[in-house]
Amino acid sequence: MIRTLVRGLSELAVTAGAVLLLFVVYEVWVTDLSSDRAQDRVAEELREDWTTGTPDPEPDLGQAFAFVHIPRFGADWTRAVVEGTDPDELEDGPGHYVGSAMPGERGNFALAGHRVGRGSPFLALDVLRPGDPVVVETVDAWHVYRVTTTSVVDPRQSSVVAPTPGGAANGEPTGAFLTMTTCHPRFSTRERLVVHGELEGSTSKTAAPDGPAALEEV
Amino acid sequence: MYPWIWRHLPGPLPVRVTTALVLVLAAAALLLLVVFPVASSHLEFWTPAL
Numbered sequence: 001m002i003r004t005l006v007r008g009l010s011e012l013a014v015t016a017g018a019v020l021l022l023f024v025v026y027e028v029w030v031t032d033l034s035s036d037r038a039q040d041r042v043a044e045e046l047r048e049d050w051t052t053g054t055p056d057p058e059p060d061l062g063q064a065f066a067f068v069h070i071p072r073f074g075a076d077w078t079r080a081v082v083e084g085t086d087p088d089e090l091e092d093g094p095g096h097y098v099g100s101a102m103p104g105e106r107g108n109f110a111l112a113g114h115r116v117g118r119g120s121p122f123l124a125l126d127v128l129r130p131g132d133p134v135v136v137e138t139v140d141a142w143h144v145y146r147v148t149t150t151s152v153v154d155p156r157q158s159s160v161v162a163p164t165p166g167g168a169a170n171g172e173p174t175g176a177f178l179t180m181t182t183c184h185p186r187f188s189t190r191e192r193l194v195v196h197g198e199l200e201g202s203t204s205k206t207a208a209p210d211g212p213a214a215l216e217e218v
Numbered sequence: 219m220y221p222w223i224w225r226h227l228p229g230p231l232p233v234r235v236t237t238a239l240v241l242v243l244a245a246a247a248l249l250l251l252v253v254f255p256v257a258s259s260h261l262e263f264w265t266p267a268l
Contacts, residue, residue, distance in 0.1 A: 019249065022249055026249075026258070095267070155268055157268065183266045189266075
């Protein structure tokens, strides 16, 4: 009787352990498969939107509206940015904080992206150094931002995505900024890794069809 | 539970080993394709937004 009970309990414990291990495998690797596919899909849709006409200036939730190029992550590293930062949107790629500035505008163009799993778009956010270019491509322009600071903050410190980073949530912007947030440390959500940048300049796509020189840097 | 399943698998040893493997894979597939996606969307950990 006792033997059966102990055996049943140990089988349960071993099974639970195996299921938990499999869950970690799922979170860290398996989610990449569907997220990579979703990212390819939204990127393709955006390129199509751009060739067929002028896209909506206010994208719907989950809709891609820009590409972010980060040469430090690799010469061809690019991700389509979708509108919104809820889990559903972030599964498809880096997400734009609703209500924050659009690329090139005064204010804070703020993005969130997963660190580990679901495509891991911002896995290497910690390797960015001050001065590194982050190029944001829209339908008609290239916006070159330069990294200014990297910090680790408490998840409640939402002032990092304020119009002026660190300022009031409804304050006036003092410039055109870029903010990228992700989980920190890796495999944890205890803190947030935050990279700020400032707009260096914008060029129209007619003036630079292949993109600004900053794309070739690093 | 596992000894019970093993005793009830039909056929000679190679067939039982194959059936057992298929059962394990089916359980893993059910977890990966159905259970984990649902569980993960409810847990909502690792949200990288603020």
